[in-house]
Amino acid sequence: MDYDEMSDHIVKLKVGALYELGTWGSDHRRLTLYLGYRWPAVRSPHRAHVFYDIKAGTNNPISNSRMIRMANMNLISIAER
Secondary structure (H helix, E strand, O other), rough: HHHHHHHHHOOOOOOOEEEEEEOOOOOEEEEEEEEEEEOOOOOOOOEEEEEEEOOOEEEEEEEHHHHHHHOOOOEEEOOOO
């Protein structure tokens, strides 16, 4: 069992919800739509959370371990209504 499998319960996201994703060292945040957890993810050999970047018009798969790090660093938040 790998780290992603042991820790997939830590990050809870709602399918179809809008999220703002940030990057470390930057105040820039992207508005994304959460499409769900996929196995295997497009362009990634591991399971991943898939977000649709609204501005770029592309899917963005993010591994579960990276998602956990982003959540711990407050780089992901649900978009304000």
